Amino acid sequence: MPATAAAQDAALLRRETDIIWLAVASALVFFMQAGFALLESGMSRTKNSVNVLMKNYIDLCIGTLVFWMFGYGVMFGDNPSGWYGTSDFFLSGASELDYSLLMFQTMFAATAVTIASGAMAERTRFSAYLLLSILVTGIIYPVYGSWVWGGGWLAERGFIDFAGSTVVHSIGGWCALAGVIVLGPRLGRFGSGGKPAYIAGHHLPQVALGGFVLWLGWFGFNGGSTTAASLSIGPINLNTHLAAAAGVVGIIILSMILRIPLLLTNTVNGALGGLVAITAGCATMEPGYAIITGLVAGAFVIGGTALLALLRLDDVVGAIPVHGFCGAWGTLAAGLFYDGDLFNGERIVTQLLGIGAGLLWALPLAFILFRVLDGLVGLRVPERFEMQGLDYAEHYEIAYPEFGNVQLHRGKEF
Amino acid sequence: MPATAAAQDAALLRRETDIIWLAVASALVFFMQAGFALLESGMSRTKNSVNVLMKNYIDLCIGTLVFWMFGYGVMFGDNPSGWYGTSDFFLSGASELDYSLLMFQTMFAATAVTIASGAMAERTRFSAYLLLSILVTGIIYPVYGSWVWGGGWLAERGFIDFAGSTVVHSIGGWCALAGVIVLGPRLGRFGSGGKPAYIAGHHLPQVALGGFVLWLGWFGFNGGSTTAASLSIGPINLNTHLAAAAGVVGIIILSMILRIPLLLTNTVNGALGGLVAITAGCATMEPGYAIITGLVAGAFVIGGTALLALLRLDDVVGAIPVHGFCGAWGTLAAGLFYDGDLFNGERIVTQLLGIGAGLLWALPLAFILFRVLDGLVGLRVPERFEMQGLDYAEHYEIAYPEFGNVQLHRGKEF
């Protein structure tokens, strides 16, 4: 083989390897949808578990088509203003690599949109939620994304968010926060005098499995964010794993200090908090700092959950602490622990700017959209439906018809 | 390194990359077995859920050995007649790539055989089902497969079935159809006057998880059907994902038009129908057509399910609409929407020929085999066993001994 043919073949193999890695990573990130579905359904009551699963399926499917039609172009199209993209809608006739990138980014958009469903579980009207998921995948997520990953104004300032602690997770978390503010808490969540009453999820093994599936998917989420074959996949995924483990160890230590029980739900959320937090800086940190990032994330999970209860905000699965707060912390940590240049003040300021921009973009906008949806179709189901359970009231089916689902027999059970 | 050594090394790396991709894809397709087990078990009643799981395990294991012994040779061995292969039985001493291909194809054979188990659930004798799975993996599936993928007569005519809408899914679906015809419906499935009575599956979260696992596995099923590192993996898997999402959106639209509830089981089957349909043409279609293929598949799922009920055929999980009908539709769609040459009449005729050949090969042959098995060992369990549940009657164990499985206490529950 002459040298030029050999070089062409080598270049082709490199592109093919890039596409294989993107395909593997896309599959892993896709599987996170199953993780969210299991986790959120398990943390809900039996009578709402089908509703949660349906939201996860339908927001994925609608979001996938909306992102192909609009979102991808808004996020990655030509971006002359630095504020949003203006091309690549209904992507067609593109290169194999562009199709691979669209696939990978579709999975990210689907992750961002599904974060809110868990926080808002057990009381949100199905149709309103689906309208929301169109707006998140078509506007809220990709506009902010264009600022960071689409060559926009935050990218130009050197803001670091390698795989989306802010772009995906905090944005999703702030949408969730807006949602629970507009929705209000579930019936019975805050008893007389506003004292929080614990409402147990109906299926803890499902929660545990969901946590493992999400953790697995994160190796595609972070590792795949190289979007190409790269040596750095190794340290990125090691950091990812260490931070997740450290998130749980943070929960253990804090539970011992505070003398509170080490709950399975907190344990799973500790791992997820560590994963969310390391997402921004996984490519630019040494392992020891990844562990610190994870440990601190565990504290944000416990503290954030307590803070929400104090504010009478009802987040069914802890999505706001895990994705919102840990996402913000992790984005800051990416600046603090930047390899070879720790605690650089300028970088820290840039990181805070990006975090703040995400909060100021997503929270008010989502709040307004939720209010408008509330006025148009009603964001919350009627009280009677909430007591019956959304599965029966909105979907005409129940999750386990043979396991004595008590809520169908008791009129006032909630 | 001299140029020739470099070229050899590059060629080696290419072969290694091929094998890595095949290994990843094989693992993903293997995992579809878990998806089928979850989906089919969840759509069955508690009293038959172990039976369904056992069928999935045992047909995989027996099928794996039978395919190594006979099936692979029948499908991919030297094929002088164009109708079946005649070498490569008990594959041994082969190259690493051949072993990789055997592995990948074993997972396909296991998929084909397990499709029937869901349709025939809750009333089929375990031993009869196992004999069937030997015949499917050893004869029905690989003989047809040799026509298309083993260089046989359909391959020569340019029949397009990239990853097996017909080869795997329709063939499996027609076996399922033959099975439910011979078996007859479950007790109580069609009430007095033949009116269909809905028999709810016992565990919808399992169904939802099974759907996600199958969807995940399809990225190996379709993407892996390149059987080598290839740029086309990118668009193939994008099309796969878009068609699945569109299948669900098709179900949503049709449910709204027909004013029927959007059931979780239909939603999951809509995704699967889209996946089955895009399997034939995923490598030769632009994304917009993949979406159309999926949307129409959603209609085939709803329509096919209604048709079977009308014909008093009892398919517990909807395997016949999803795999049989959507497989046929998708094979046609691969001809209709061929990139750069839409609606070519000659290609459409070839596709119809292949679809028809699959139907005429698998349905009568499976019907005869089922009849013979019925005469020899009895295809259907005694009525008493069906009422008790197959778990207790055939397996001496029950799925959830602590959850108050009511069927053990009520003699006539079914």
Added chain:
Amino acid sequence: MPATAAAQDAALLRRETDIIWLAVASALVFFMQAGFALLESGMSRTKNSVNVLMKNYIDLCIGTLVFWMFGYGVMFGDNPSGWYGTSDFFLSGASELDYSLLMFQTMFAATAVTIASGAMAERTRFSAYLLLSILVTGIIYPVYGSWVWGGGWLAERGFIDFAGSTVVHSIGGWCALAGVIVLGPRLGRFGSGGKPAYIAGHHLPQVALGGFVLWLGWFGFNGGSTTAASLSIGPINLNTHLAAAAGVVGIIILSMILRIPLLLTNTVNGALGGLVAITAGCATMEPGYAIITGLVAGAFVIGGTALLALLRLDDVVGAIPVHGFCGAWGTLAAGLFYDGDLFNGERIVTQLLGIGAGLLWALPLAFILFRVLDGLVGLRVPERFEMQGLDYAEHYEIAYPEFGNVQLHRGKEF
């Protein structure tokens, strides 16, 4: 591109491909944690299912940090004596490939430690188990590992254990054996006169899913043990799959011969026994011998389970037969069926030496550690806790609060 630049680029792509394969394999082996959690939780009673899940989560997280701090250095650090490593603790500033290897090996350590949790389920004190997992990940596992994979004395003698039938599985199994000896059987496991009483697991679909997840993970466990892009990944994973299938077929045949019911738990354990057994020799055996290795492993599962019952040892999930006995058998089989040099006496002696060294290292040491832990904190929970269930007594939560978990209402249920 000049020839040297091309060669450098080719070498880079090779290293990147190595790292991609390690990342994929690490993710698959990680997912085995979910498989263990599902399997062990499903085979336990409802009242202890959260406890099992928590052990799986916490031993993974603590084990991950301990292995980074100590275990990796003990196992893979400079090993002048041939008995343990002495460098690479708190790995930092390392190459991308070293980080990838640490990641992959961390997943192996996590597998080794979690094996014991299933055998010791339903009666072990949570805090004692966690101390144990530190000792296994920090000492027992990596010291033996350094002998085989860290260039130690067994490596020098040509001992074959490609992916860890002994290094991971038997070592884990012998720890489990020591644990059940020290713990004693669960209340009610051996009735009056010592007759074994069957205690059914609470969730067989979870067991089945766990089995599929473990099987999936094994394609990373064995295939990934090349630790680099390699043609041999193809035959390795084919052998892995064939042995798993053969393990189940072995169970079927033996169940027919012995006229015992073909239980789902035995079926799943048959597959796992086949997988454990082929782990040592998967890279150095032809497919036919992989099948034999698996078939015999099925017999070890059935026979080993019966042996333990005879000895009044209570292994809740069958971890000792599956990992201990099948691991030893498979390590022997790797010597017996070595490709191109079958039944070489010298090799068989070396294999027996390695198997014996593992047993003599892990069993007494684990036994002593368990005894010490028993003296310090109490290895077993009080009888009252065991009757209540560990979920309520140790974790303050229950797995399925809405499914009528009978154990909370009956004081003496066990």
